[in-house]
Amino acid sequence: MNDSAHNESAPTSASVARHAGVSRATVSYVLNGQAAGKVSAATQAKVKKAAQELGYVPHAAARSLRSGSSGLVLIAVPADTVPAFGPLFATFVAHFQTALEKYGYTGVLHGARADRSPQDTARAWAELRPAAVLATFGAPLTRDSVEILHRSGTRAVLSFGPPPAPGAHGITMDQEEIGAVAAAHLLSSGRRSLGVVIPQEHGLDSFSAPRLTGAQRAAAAFPGATLTPLPLAYTEESAAQVAVSAAHLDGIFGYNDEYAMLLLRALQDAGTDVPRDTALVGADDLLIARLLRPRLTSVRTRLPEPHEVAALVDRLVTDDSIRPGVRFRSTAQIEPRESSA
Amino acid sequence: MNDSAHNESAPTSASVARHAGVSRATVSYVLNGQAAGKVSAATQAKVKKAAQELGYVPHAAARSLRSGSSGLVLIAVPADTVPAFGPLFATFVAHFQTALEKYGYTGVLHGARADRSPQDTARAWAELRPAAVLATFGAPLTRDSVEILHRSGTRAVLSFGPPPAPGAHGITMDQEEIGAVAAAHLLSSGRRSLGVVIPQEHGLDSFSAPRLTGAQRAAAAFPGATLTPLPLAYTEESAAQVAVSAAHLDGIFGYNDEYAMLLLRALQDAGTDVPRDTALVGADDLLIARLLRPRLTSVRTRLPEPHEVAALVDRLVTDDSIRPGVRFRSTAQIEPRESSA
């Protein structure tokens, strides 16, 4: 490799100007498309050639310092929940980042450590002076942290998943509805002794608690219906135990497809027939869950379209007269299959 | 909410200085722990109080502009492959980001769009002037893009997954070995007519091709062994078709656990007994794959420890006399279960 490339320091707009024999101002105009009617075609060519030859890449920090805004959109993800995210969310993020680029933003994923206070986390985000922050699921977002972000110039703070903290906008995934839909499905098919799986894995409480609440709400409408929380760790041992203690139940909401799959196998191994003895419902509508015998009934959540969210972010960033509030609300729908027939 | 918080512009170190009645230099010393023996305790307290009251958060761009380096580590992920990443990789990333923080870096995930040239992608990364770039799996990394990054001041360019491009360091996941291990396992149990699943989903070619190669290499050592590529889309229809065309095979490497699960169900529906008629091997050792009947044999890959990689990154960033080369190589191991008994 070319040694000089590593020893020379990075080319700046000044080096380009020198190389092309023009001023820094001219370089800036040309390289930002502001040259129309200002710089001659010949000069433009010279500048572009020089930039090309030197391998010039503008310095985002310098630009954002001057312009007052980094085009950064921070997608905050709680570090300890990441592994639990399925393809649904991953796909959303991928498309969201692409959509953001069309508006001139750079979408970047930032893991939020669980061992930090919401304030410290917010400060870490704020240092980057993002145009917007999208706090997904369990990423901590309190009134304080929203305040910190706003004070330091973040134009829009969005909460993706849970109901928004004061001052933040919301794209809410109604977890309660997921539980309610699952329970209602089981109840309407005549099941009355329900169980609701509560994953023991860290970071999932913020999902499982409202799902349980939703299921309870649904159960309240059916006289005689009972509802048992089933703490379940994501291991075969735990599933075997739960399968035993759940023997008297005739309907179980398995939190999501993966936990439901785990439990399904354990129930079958314990001699329980699904769905005859116990009906089972998952959530997320994963393809693999459809492959089981019996095929798993699942609650499907429809996330908002990535480009809609990107458009919203842009609108919020450019127009700060928009009041905080819930902008999107996801919907949940039952996908009935063999496991709850 | 306090209206003034939104209308005032973000507090700077100058506002803190004014508020505390000291100079900006003093503020900088105090807030960066360089105050020992320079600033009186009383002044330090004043400054800290002022910063606290104003909700001051330093401006990362300004700092990195001055200091010459953003503590950013870019973890580049190809946007179109994200959905295919399993918990293995997600866990790695989460811990890697945490480990980076201990060295003072900020690890950030950046999706690389597939519809851009490697050079454009590299330029987009280079604008952020990251200290290091970790290009994972299919994220494009060519000699050119490495060059662009180095020229613009990136201290370390690492390739995570595929063999490194010229000039980059490598943490290589030997995909060939995965295929070889799977095939060797099938062959050593007496199977001779092998099939290797080739996912049709976009972005997986860079994994599936070397896995096929590895399987072929292994098969070459067994006289009489044949090897058939099995193109498979991640749908039930495709799986049903493949199950028919694979009827004459007695051993199949299903690319990974998810494709193998898909195929397993299709094979069973087509009347094929697994493992009697056809043995099946997956990869990634997912928990759910262990729950199937029969339990799925799988190739387990051991990724490097996140903190080791973080330490490596730090070493490469601080010491640029280290020559590019492969630093870690992952290992693959067969986990025999019922599906290949």
Add this chain to the structure above:
DNA sequence: TTGAAAGCGGTACCAC
């Protein structure tokens, strides 16, 4: 013990 000031890289106003 504290402060003044230069300068990091880029932008954009204003003068020529």
Add this chain to the structure above:
DNA sequence: GTGGTACCGCTTTCAA
């Protein structure tokens, strides 16, 4: 058409 230059926020040297 082109160039000089002030300024964005922060760090750090040097002087007081």
